Amino acid sequence: MRFVEVAGKESTVDVQTPLLNVESAWMSDAPERKQGPLSVCSRGFRFSVKPFQIVTVRLEGAAGLK
Numbered sequence: 001m002r003f004v005e006v007a008g009k010e011s012t013v014d015v016q017t018p019l020l021n022v023e024s025a026w027m028s029d030a031p032e033r034k035q036g037p038l039s040v041c042s043r044g045f046r047f048s049v050k051p052f053q054i055v056t057v058r059l060e061g062a063a064g065l066k
Contacts, residue, residue, distance in 0.1 A: 001015075001056070001057045001059065002054060002055065002056050002057075003049065003054070003055045003057070004052075004053075004054050004055075005049045005050065005051060005052055005053050005054075005055075006052070007051075008051045008052060009051060010048070010049065010050050010051055011048070011049055012046060012047070012048050012049075013046065013047055013048070013049055013055075014044060014045075014046050015044045015045055015046070015057075016043050016044035017043060017044060018043065019063070020043075020059070020061045020062070020063065021042055021043065021061050021062045021063070022040050022041070022042065022043065022044055022045055022059060022060075022061045023040070023060050023061045023062065024037065024040060024059070024060045024061075025037070025038040025039075025040050025045035025047075025057055025058070025059050025060075026038060026057065026058045026059075027047060027055070027056070027057065028056040028057060028058040029056065030056060032056060032058055034058060038057065045057065045059070
């Protein structure tokens with residue numbers, strides 16, 4: 001997943017999804033190589049973003065709905 005901060009403000013991003021049980025999330029570089037783990041909960045993850053930063057996140061998980 002890719003995220004772009006467009007307001008020019010540093011902040012924390014919380015991503016929640018009912019469709020995926022997030023097992024792990026990693027900050028990644030552009031070719032999607034793992035750079036560092038992110039804080040996760042069963043239905044999402046959290047990361048910090050700087051002004052105008054592009055963030056790539058790599059997820060591992062399982063389907064949340066059956």
